[in-house]
Amino acid sequence: MAEKIKSFFQKKIKDEKFKHAGKGQKLNEPSSSAPSSSKPANIPKRHEPTEEARVAGKATLARLEGQKTSAPKLNTSYAAIQARVKKELEQEKLALESEMALGQEKTTKQEDPEPHILAVSGVYYQCPMISDEVLDKKKWFDRIEEFLTAQLVDDEAGLSACLVIRSCNDGIEKINTCVDTLCKYLDNIRNDPSEAKYWKIRMSNKIFQEKVKPFKGSMELLKAAGFVPKVLMHQDKEEDFLVWDPDRSTVENLTTLIDALKSSESVQLQLDRNVHVLLPSQAAVRSELPSQFFVLSAEDIKREQTEKSKAVERSQMLMTQAMREKLMKDKERKYKFTLVRIRFPDNIILQGTFAVSENYQEVVQFVQQHLSNDKFPFYLITATREKLTEADFEKSLETLNLVPAVVLTFFWDTNSNTEAPSQYLKEETLNLLQSM
Incomplete structure (x- = not known):
């Protein structure tokens, strides 16, 4: 199943690249650069920009042109870098000597310290399974959900749904409970496909409402398994059910989905080194x-800093091994x-x-x-x-x-x-x- 998931991603990424590759052309057709004798399509008239848009556009172009001329290209040759490093070290040495020479004659007025800025703007990730982009974690979660959700309409919707459940929901324990519940639904039918009571899921059922329905991908998984919504009588009143249709699925398909649910993992992100x-x-x-x-x-x-004042008291009291381990983990x-x-x-x-x-x-x-x-x-x-x-x-x-x-x-x-x-x-x- 792991190989199937891997090939699934490879196929989907290949399809995505193909979609954006442009219109195809037959080998015996003339190239697109040759003039066409066919009647051109009606091109909609372009709307003229407003006066405000023109002014904003001119300002942007002027700013960009100014950046092009005023910002010289950084010389990253090794000799140039070494020259910059040498100059910096000499300036640092002179500043230190000047400070030492002043000694007691230093004025009481202190210069403002150099402003400190972020060493890195954030933490970023890669996801080779999806694309070559480098994004923060939140954007990647959105990107993964967008990618997987787009696959919920094809022949492999069941496998996509498994990956959506694992990758697009929060709380590993809750996700595992959802997966276990779905597997139980499908397993009951697989083990006894002739028993009609296993074919029905009452949608108002507390277990379904709490452990299945709220999770992204769960309804798509049941649909891929052959369940369809129906209104049935239950205790003298109509209620919404999901009913398994043997014409829409097979026992073999249920087995495949059960294996996929159990073996699939969330789409993994790789920490980008942000070099x-x-x-x-x-x-x-x-x-x-x-x-x-x-x-x-x-x-x-800040709160932890105040806790340090109590460290002396803790060190003087007798502590169990469990207490020491807890402090280490904290x-x-x-x-x-x-x-x-x-x-x-x-x-x-x-x-x-x-x-x-x-x-x-x-x-x-x-x-x-x-x-x-x-x-x-x-x-x-x-x-x-x-x-x-x-x-x-x-x-x-x-x-x-x-x-x-x-x-x-x-x-x-x-x-x-x-x-x-x-x-x-x-x-x-x-x-x-x-x-x-």
Whole structure:
């Protein structure tokens, strides 16, 4: 069934691309560039824009033209980047020397600190099963629902409905209950197709109302299974039912849908690394993390600060093992994502977003894929001069305390008897250098 779901997605994506490929043409027909002798279709008259629209359009064009001429293209050649880094380091050194020379003569007036901005604008995902887009989670949920819902009208509507149920509803336990209930409906018919009482589902039934009907995809699944709405007598009054029609489905079809319901999973999203390349000055000011990185809200974090005052009391009281484990779990739930920055010997900084549950090996592979030679032997060191090794590969970033943000220093492995590279990051990565 997993292979069937995979081929289902491949077919649907192929169909989507085909739909947008334009009108087809027979091999023996002249190309579209040749003049046609047929009578042209009636083209509707174009409405002239209003005066306000004209003014707005001119203003937009003027602004764009101004941007084209006033904003020079960023030079991302390695030599230019190195020159910028060298200039920044010299300016930083001069500023530090000037500050030390002033000493006690420093004025009491303090300069305003440089404004801090977000290191990343948010957390983004990819979904290769659907498209090549990079979107935030909410937009992806809408996109997935839109894609799957569009498939509920074809021959594979049942499989689409299973994926809608798994992917477009909230609460894993409630979803599992819905799936179990649907499987029971279908299983009763499959095991005893001659028993008419299994053919009917009373729509006012409490179980149906609470565990099935509210879930997206559930009604489409029952329709694909052969159920049709009917009004029947029940306890001397008419009521709405869903009734299984053997002419619209087969026992084999029910078996297929049961297997699909049990084996299907929600459409998975992949965390996008949101790769950035930064100069030291850029990294210094881009230090704030977006709220998506934290499990707790700002108010919760403030409340937690007040709880720290009670830490001494807790440390002095006798605690059970269960109490200690609960405190550890509460601590681990603070962060969902972490921002990893790799500082190279040439002072260029590579940045990526990771889930705190990911292993350290993922960071190593991230660095490798952006090196000018992915075979370069290297290791990373933390701010506390701790060397991370292969022994840490399977440890999570949370376990290694590399959260919610960390700067790791890249070191060339001199024991490898390999010459150090003249350039660490590949050109495609350097082209991502952020403009100021």
